[in-house]
Amino acid sequence: METNEKKKVVLSAIQPTGTPTLGNYLGALKNWKNMADDYDCFYAVADLHSITVRPEPAQLRRRTLEMYALLLAIGLDPEKNTVFVQSHVNAHAQLAWILNCYTQFGEAARMTQFKDKSEKHPENVNVGLFAYPTLMAADILLYQADFVPIGVDQKQHLEITRNIAERFNGLYGDTFTIPEPFIGKAGAKIMSLQEPTKKMSKSDTNVKAFISVLDDTDTIVRKIKSAVTDSEARVYYAEGKDGVNNLMGIYSCCTGKSFEEIEQEFEGKGYGDFKAAVAEAVAAELAPVRDEFNRLIADKSYLNACMEAGAQKAARVANRTLRKAMKKVGFYQL
Numbered sequence: 001m002e003t004n005e006k007k008k009v010v011l012s013a014i015q016p017t018g019t020p021t022l023g024n025y026l027g028a029l030k031n032w033k034n035m036a037d038d039y040d041c042f043y044a045v046a047d048l049h050s051i052t053v054r055p056e057p058a059q060l061r062r063r064t065l066e067m068y069a070l071l072l073a074i075g076l077d078p079e080k081n082t083v084f085v086q087s088h089v090n091a092h093a094q095l096a097w098i099l100n101c102y103t104q105f106g107e108a109a110r111m112t113q114f115k116d117k118s119e120k121h122p123e124n125v126n127v128g129l130f131a132y133p134t135l136m137a138a139d140i141l142l143y144q145a146d147f148v149p150i151g152v153d154q155k156q157h158l159e160i161t162r163n164i165a166e167r168f169n170g171l172y173g174d175t176f177t178i179p180e181p182f183i184g185k186a187g188a189k190i191m192s193l194q195e196p197t198k199k200m201s202k203s204d205t206n207v208k209a210f211i212s213v214l215d216d217t218d219t220i221v222r223k224i225k226s227a228v229t230d231s232e233a234r235v236y237y238a239e240g241k242d243g244v245n246n247l248m249g250i251y252s253c254c255t256g257k258s259f260e261e262i263e264q265e266f267e268g269k270g271y272g273d274f275k276a277a278v279a280e281a282v283a284a285e286l287a288p289v290r291d292e293f294n295r296l297i298a299d300k301s302y303l304n305a306c307m308e309a310g311a312q313k314a315a316r317v318a319n320r321t322l323r324k325a326m327k328k329v330g331f332y333q334l
């Protein structure tokens with residue numbers, strides 16, 4: 001890329017609700033890393049979002065630090081990219097309030113994640129859960145992001161972000177860049193290893209259903225060995241072969257091989273050989289992340305310094321957009 005050409009902006013975020021799974025990693029984090037050189041990247045730990053399910057405070061604090069360390073461990077350079085914690089930049093909550101007033105009740109009520117989470121936690125259907133997408137819109141629009149690397153499950157939230165931004169721009173003139181989702185071909189939806197019609201999720205009660213990015217090699221091998229497949233014992237991609245399709249997707253993401261190449265590689269071989277190869281590829285992908293995480297998490301003062309610098313860099317950009325939006329809606333300027 002030409003040095004005098006302004007780089008396109010990328011923003012994404014992940015909630016500190018537990019150690020990320022292989023799904024988070026292949027669906028989003030690996031793309032974050034791949035985009036880091038060619039774009040001006042802003043990556044956040046979305047702690048404001050995570051209090052919608054009321055985590056235990058000490059746990060939230062610990063998980064925020066761990067998630068931050070993990071983002072650096074996957075290879076994000078805190079000097080080159082802006083890696084920060086959402087609650088450290090006040091503009092997110094401020095712009096979210098403004099955007100709430102430009103979002104219709106009906107469009108927020110249509111969000112499938114809101115409907116799913118309300119069903120899952122009927123005892124705590126709070127207003128924050130309802131307003132979750134406007135906070136996410138604020139995250140994205142504050143940085144004038146061109147691209148947002150996400151898994152398929154966040155696509156609807158990106159659509160509402162685009163609608164809100166277009167509505168605001170329509171009323172007040174160009175204020176926000178309209179963002180595009182960036183969804184990888186393979187890996188966009190990694191499924192549960194035990195119920196391959198359901199997405200892999202870090203909150204699954206069955207630990208055999210997901211691989212955590214910090215699992216050791218033995219655990220990875222064991223979980224992939226026990227992954228649900230089918231009785232056909234032939235490796236090829238086809239409708240209905242959900243378990244095998246999922247393992248092929250995982251293998252493809254970790255090795256860069258296409259589905260055709262994978263089918264050729266395992267022609268005449270059974271699921272035992274296939275699973276062993278998938279486990280080896282996943283273990284090789286995650287081992288350096290785990291080692292780097294263990295090194296970084298022991299250095300809290302370094303992590304704190306990076307977080308502070310990240311928050312300052314993020315705030316400078318975010319405040320510029322926030323001021324612009326505040327002016328447009330008519331807040332009295334001093």
Ligand code: TYM
Pocket residue numbers: 011012013014015016023024025026027028029046049135136139140148149150151152153154187188189190191199200201
């Ligand atoms: P979160 O924390 O649930 O997940 C982080 C990222 O991982 C992706 N992902 C998956 N991809 C493939 N297969 C899976 N099984 C899988 N599970 C999760 C998610 O799509 C996501 O990209 N609301 C967001 C966090 C957020 C955000 C933002 C994202 C807050 N503000 C602004 C983008 C832009 C969330 O809960 O992601």
